[in-house]
Amino acid sequence: MSETILVAERLNRNFGGIQAIDDLSFALNEGEIVALIGPNGAGKTTLVNLLTGVVRPSSGRIRFHGEDVTAQRPFQAARRGLARTFQIVQPFPRMTVLENVAAGALFGGGQPGVAAAMDVAREQLEFMGLAQFADRPASALTLAGRKRLELAKSLAMRPKVLMLDEVNAGLNASEIDGALRLIRQIAERGVTILVIEHLMKVVMSLAQRVLVLHHGQLIAEGSAGEIVRNKRVIEAYLGEKFARRFTPEAVGA
Amino acid sequence: MMARWQQYALFAAWLIVLASTPLWASNYVVRLAITIAMFTALTLSWNFIGGFAGYPSFSTAAFFGLGCYVGALSQRSGVPMVLAWAIATLFVGAFAAALGAIILRLRGHYFAIGSIGVVEVVRLVISSWGSLTGGGDGLNLPLLSGGPDAVARIFLLVMILIMLAAFLVTVAVDRGPLGFGLRCIQQNEDAANMVGVDPTRYKIIAYTLSALFCGTVGASYASWTGYIDPTESFSILMSIKVPVMCLLGGPGTVLGAVIGTAAFTLLEEIFWANFLDYNRAILGAVIVILIFFLPGGLLAISYRDVVARLASLIGRHKAAA
Numbered sequence: 175m176s177e178t179i180l181v182a183e184r185l186n187r188n189f190g191g192i193q194a195i196d197d198l199s200f201a202l203n204e205g206e207i208v209a210l211i212g213p214n215g216a217g218k219t220t221l222v223n224l225l226t227g228v229v230r231p232s233s234g235r236i237r238f239h240g241e242d243v244t245a246q247r248p249f250q251a252a253r254r255g256l257a258r259t260f261q262i263v264q265p266f267p268r269m270t271v272l273e274n275v276a277a278g279a280l281f282g283g284g285q286p287g288v289a290a291a292m293d294v295a296r297e298q299l300e301f302m303g304l305a306q307f308a309d310r311p312a313s314a315l316t317l318a319g320r321k322r323l324e325l326a327k328s329l330a331m332r333p334k335v336l337m338l339d340e341v342n343a344g345l346n347a348s349e350i351d352g353a354l355r356l357i358r359q360i361a362e363r364g365v366t367i368l369v370i371e372h373l374m375k376v377v378m379s380l381a382q383r384v385l386v387l388h389h390g391q392l393i394a395e396g397s398a399g400e401i402v403r404n405k406r407v408i409e410a411y412l413g414e415k416f417a418r419r420f421t422p423e424a425v426g427a
Numbered sequence: 428m429m430a431r432w433q434q435y436a437l438f439a440a441w442l443i444v445l446a447s448t449p450l451w452a453s454n455y456v457v458r459l460a461i462t463i464a465m466f467t468a469l470t471l472s473w474n475f476i477g478g479f480a481g482y483p484s485f486s487t488a489a490f491f492g493l494g495c496y497v498g499a500l501s502q503r504s505g506v507p508m509v510l511a512w513a514i515a516t517l518f519v520g521a522f523a524a525a526l527g528a529i530i531l532r533l534r535g536h537y538f539a540i541g542s543i544g545v546v547e548v549v550r551l552v553i554s555s556w557g558s559l560t561g562g563g564d565g566l567n568l569p570l571l572s573g574g575p576d577a578v579a580r581i582f583l584l585v586m587i588l589i590m591l592a593a594f595l596v597t598v599a600v601d602r603g604p605l606g607f608g609l610r611c612i613q614q615n616e617d618a619a620n621m622v623g624v625d626p627t628r629y630k631i632i633a634y635t636l637s638a639l640f641c642g643t644v645g646a647s648y649a650s651w652t653g654y655i656d657p658t659e660s661f662s663i664l665m666s667i668k669v670p671v672m673c674l675l676g677g678p679g680t681v682l683g684a685v686i687g688t689a690a691f692t693l694l695e696e697i698f699w700a701n702f703l704d705y706n707r708a709i710l711g712a713v714i715v716i717l718i719f720f721l722p723g724g725l726l727a728i729s730y731r732d733v734v735a736r737l738a739s740l741i742g743r744h745k746a747a748a
Contacts, residue, residue, distance in 0.1 A: 277611050
């Protein structure tokens with residue numbers, strides 16, 4: 175059994191009257207790939223925001239390697255090795271692709287100087303298959319390219335935990351296959367990965383464990399195979415009425 | 428855009444031109460050179476916060492005026508001149524660091540308005556604190572001996588040295604992690620935070636750098652003119668001119684502030700000399716046109732394109748003739 179690396183203990187977060195995250199606890203083990211799924215508005219992005227210090231929990235604790243990091247700010251999370259990509263990509267538009275990645279290497283990855291950061295950035299672009307775009311402005315990339323850039327930027331930060339917020343949304347089938355291959359390769363380096371995903375193809379083929387979020391609560395946890403047969407999960411996605419039609423008895427009858 | 432070494436070389440050449448004016452030009456030109464060197468130092472300073480970090484600061488006059496007063500008061504209490512300048516520099520830097528921790532929580536327009544407020548507040552404090560600052564009557568300083576020409580030469584050298592110091596710091600910032608982090612903040616502050624840039628710390632450093640040399644310039648300006656008062660020291664026009672100069676040349680670059688200041692000051696002189704009645708209006712129109720059509724500043728023009736286009740135009744003319 176590998177060690178736990180990131181632990182959330184009874185997290186709560188409300189925005190006004192809305193309970194976005196409701197008494198949520200879970201743990202990530204070192205080196206595993208975990209998928210976080212849930213219907214729209216379930217609180218997935220809010221959870222990533224909590225884990226990376228973008229918003230603070232109303233109550234509860236977050237521990238990273240045993241250290242209490244509940245009150246950290248985003249740049250501190252980045253330097254600790256808690257990296258993320260955004261659902262809506264956030265490049266530095268007027269910098270080159272190379273400089274974008276170098277920023278991650280220099281500030282989050284703790285490279286000693288700009289030149290060293292550029293070297294690391296070049297390696298990452300090579301790995302991500304973006305090397306030929308190194309000197310183009312980031313704004314010139316296609317959506318798939320920008321998603322890769324986000325990933326390269328996060329990787330240049332030498333993350334220990336990588337949170338991927340819908341990196342595959344808006345990509346076509348062949349682009350998704352490419353992204354899957356990359357994510358597996360990243361995991362092989364020993365990086366713990368939390369993927370937020372709507373595409374069940376991605377979840378089924380990648381995740382060793384799946385967490386299901388609904389109305390800010392963790393309603394199910396288990397292997398992908400277990401999750402798709404879980405009654406509460408089906409209810410959350412389809413509503414009770416339709417879920418009843420899909421129960422094994424109903425299908426068998 | 429020019430390569431870095433070309434920008435450094437141009438700066439060196441410009442520095443030599445300014446420094447040598449007493450050898451080949453009239454007193455009028457020497458005074459103009461002092462003004463240019465002084466404003467270049469101010470504009471290079473503004474470039475740290477306004478150019479690199481992209482925070483539209485209008486605090487320049489507050490820093491300059493504080494520098495004037497701290498320098499003048501130190502000198503009047505018996506501190507030697509150069510030491511008084513150093514005191515003014517440190518005081519203004521510390522003031523900006525403390526102020527920055529508060530005001531840099533504001534973003535965009537709100538920051539701009541807050542930074543203008545700073546000028547007014549400091550001016551009011553200085554002009555109301557009559558027992559210390561002489562209030563609206565201003566302060567006299569001991570003049571340097573040796574006649575106006577010799578004094579002008581000394582202060583030309585002083586302003587050029589301050590301008591050089593500001594330029595060297597700019598080069599260091601531009602090439603190092605600080606400049607990189609500030610550019611990240613300028614383009615997307617939240618994303619910068621996410622990649623590990625501590626935005627608050629970086630912005631406070633930039634704001635402090637934008638104040639330091641203003642303090643030195645203010646104190647030495649006070650020593651040069653021998654008299655300061657609140658209205659002239661805290662002129663809102665200075666707070667506006669300096670950013671305009673930087674935007675004109677190219678914000679966030681090494682040489683933009685230098686080119687912009689030179690171009691602006693020379694244009695101002697030309698319009699002043701030739702169109703006494705309408706000079707402000709013409710200058711305003713020129714600024715608007717330049718900023719509209721050259722959003723990246725004079726430095727961003729591709730001069731090779733311009734030359735090529737001119738050459739082809741001339742070629743066509745010849746062919747037609």
